[in-house]
Amino acid sequence: MRKERVRLVNNFKEEDGPIIYWMSRDQRIHDNWALMFAQEKAIKRRQPLIILFCLQQKFLNATQRIYNFMLDGLKKVERSLNKLNIPFIILKGAPEKIILDFIESFKISNIIIDFSPLRIKREWIKRIHDQIQIPIFEVDTHNIIPCWEVSNKKEYAAYTIRSKIQKKLNQYLDQFPDVKKHPYGWNESYEKIDWEKLKKYLEVSNNDVHDLRYNPGETEGSSILKQFLNEKLKLYNQNRNDPNLDGTSNLSPYLHFGHISAQRVILEARKIMNISNLKGGFYDEIIVRRELSDNFCYYEPNYDNVNGIHDWAIETLNFHRKDKREYIYSLEEFEKAKTHDKLWNAAQMQMVKTGKMHGYLRMYWCKKILEWTETPEIAMKMAIFLNNKYELDGRDPNGYVGIAWSIGGVHDRAWNERKVFGKIRYMSYNGMKRKFNITQYIEKYSI
Numbered sequence: 001m002r003k004e005r006v007r008l009v010n011n012f013k014e015e016d017g018p019i020i021y022w023m024s025r026d027q028r029i030h031d032n033w034a035l036m037f038a039q040e041k042a043i044k045r046r047q048p049l050i051i052l053f054c055l056q057q058k059f060l061n062a063t064q065r066i067y068n069f070m071l072d073g074l075k076k077v078e079r080s081l082n083k084l085n086i087p088f089i090i091l092k093g094a095p096e097k098i099i100l101d102f103i104e105s106f107k108i109s110n111i112i113i114d115f116s117p118l119r120i121k122r123e124w125i126k127r128i129h130d131q132i133q134i135p136i137f138e139v140d141t142h143n144i145i146p147c148w149e150v151s152n153k154k155e156y157a158a159y160t161i162r163s164k165i166q167k168k169l170n171q172y173l174d175q176f177p178d179v180k181k182h183p184y185g186w187n188e189s190y191e192k193i194d195w196e197k198l199k200k201y202l203e204v205s206n207n208d209v210h211d212l213r214y215n216p217g218e219t220e221g222s223s224i225l226k227q228f229l230n231e232k233l234k235l236y237n238q239n240r241n242d243p244n245l246d247g248t249s250n251l252s253p254y255l256h257f258g259h260i261s262a263q264r265v266i267l268e269a270r271k272i273m274n275i276s277n278l279k280g281g282f283y284d285e286i287i288v289r290r291e292l293s294d295n296f297c298y299y300e301p302n303y304d305n306v307n308g309i310h311d312w313a314i315e316t317l318n319f320h321r322k323d324k325r326e327y328i329y330s331l332e333e334f335e336k337a338k339t340h341d342k343l344w345n346a347a348q349m350q351m352v353k354t355g356k357m358h359g360y361l362r363m364y365w366c367k368k369i370l371e372w373t374e375t376p377e378i379a380m381k382m383a384i385f386l387n388n389k390y391e392l393d394g395r396d397p398n399g400y401v402g403i404a405w406s407i408g409g410v411h412d413r414a415w416n417e418r419k420v421f422g423k424i425r426y427m428s429y430n431g432m433k434r435k436f437n438i439t440q441y442i443e444k445y446s447i
């Protein structure tokens with residue numbers, strides 16, 4: 001594998017002892033560079049390889065059904081790892097405590113971590129780093145080009161990162177090796193995972209009355225990909241913005257939990273359609289926009305509040321801060337889809353009922369939250385809350401950036417000035433009406 005995918009977080013000397021891969025963002029076995037790297041190292045040093053997952057009692061407002069999706073996916077990970085002679089252990093609690101205890105108890109020699117640009121994970125790593133004296137390796141197995149390799153600064157927009165991606169893409173689109181049956185077993189006894197007990201450990205809201213439309217796991221992710229490539233890819237540009245057509249890939253839940261790798265998606269899609277141009281179509285979304293989101297969250301500490309938006313955007317929003325809002329809704333009214341706008345309500349209900357709102361409507365949905373709340377700060381907080389709570393793919397850099405784009409013009413440009421929005425791009429009900437059959441959509445998803 002390319003060495004640039006890995007970086008050493010500290011400088012400690014490698015000793016002998018089992019190696020752990022702390023699986024977190026990329027919950028899959030195949031096509032996972034972090035796992036490959038960990039196994040390669042373990043085999044070279046003739047050591048057992050252990051995979052850990054740290055379960056949090058709550059996480060960024062995720063609810064029970066989202067946890068269920070994740071835990072059911074992890075159950076499948078455990079089953080496959082059993083066949084590969086690799087123990088899978090779920091630890092409960094704060095990673096900086098439980099991982100440290102684990103390292104000490106079992107004389108662990110190295111820890112391999114998958115990369116995430118989000119604050120919470122980076123803080124965990126920092127706290128672990130401050131307390132241990134074994135090497136920590138971080139592997140970006142989520143992006144095709146590692147986030148730290150594609151650019152060393154916060155990019156201004158898609159056009160500034162696109163050419164950087166274009167230059168390096170081919171060299172990073174290498175084939176994945178297979179995971180091997182691990183030759184060195186671990187002799188320690190460890191507790192078998194009790195999945196029902198784990199669910200009881202959670203402190204999350206379980207008021208969801210709707211089941212998700214999606215089933216978790218690598219196999220499911222692969223079959224959704226197959227269906228997309230066979231039936232939808234060629235018509236993607238034509239159909240992607242019509243929420244009645246279901247013309248997008250629906251891969252985001254699988255990409256978010258790492259059940260599928262974006263690199264695998266591209267390797268397969270490339271067999272059907274050339275990557276001659278990264279502008280405008282599917283490749284632009286899954287490569288450029290996705291990697292741009294990680295870039296923003298990695299280099300912008302305020303990725304989830306208005307301090308992270310461009311100066312021109314904050315100026316214009318401040319200028320229109322006192323503009324009279326025609327409607328003001330509370331979080332509860334938004335959450336229960338009780339606005340005057342039937343299209344907005346239907347979009348909210350698509351998210352609540354299925355766990356995934358159509359991408360085109362997400363922009364409209366979020367911009368209306370700006371229009372119908374007292375301040376951009378409140379709008380951003382509410383949008384993040386709802387997005388993280390109900391979207392299966394929420395709690396993701398793409399979500400923070402989608403919201404910052406809609407409310408704060410991040411990665412966008414200034415548009416004609418108008419009430420409340422200032423120069424932030426506006427979207428209207430009538431505009432949506434011209435784009436697709438909103439009556440059909442409203443009928444399908446209204447309460």
Ligand SMILES: Cc1cc2nc3c(=O)[nH]c(=O)nc-3n(C[C@H](O)[C@H](O)[C@H](O)COP(=O)(O)OP(=O)(O)OC[C@H]3O[C@@H](n4cnc5c(N)ncnc54)[C@H](O)[C@@H]3O)c2cc1C
Nearest residue numbers: 248249250251252285286289359362366393394398399402
């Ligand atoms: C307000 C708002 C909130 C959003 N919240 C999230 C979120 O929480 N999680 C999330 O993954 N995406 C989010 N997006 C981006 C986008 O809407 C979803 O990724 C897309 O709708 C997922 O559906 P799909 O997999 O069928 O997309 P497809 O159109 O098939 O795209 C394939 C993949 O490309 C990536 N992608 C597509 N559009 C974008 C985009 N605009 N920015 C970054 N990556 C993109 C996603 O990984 C997606 O799965 C948000 C966008 C907005 C405007």
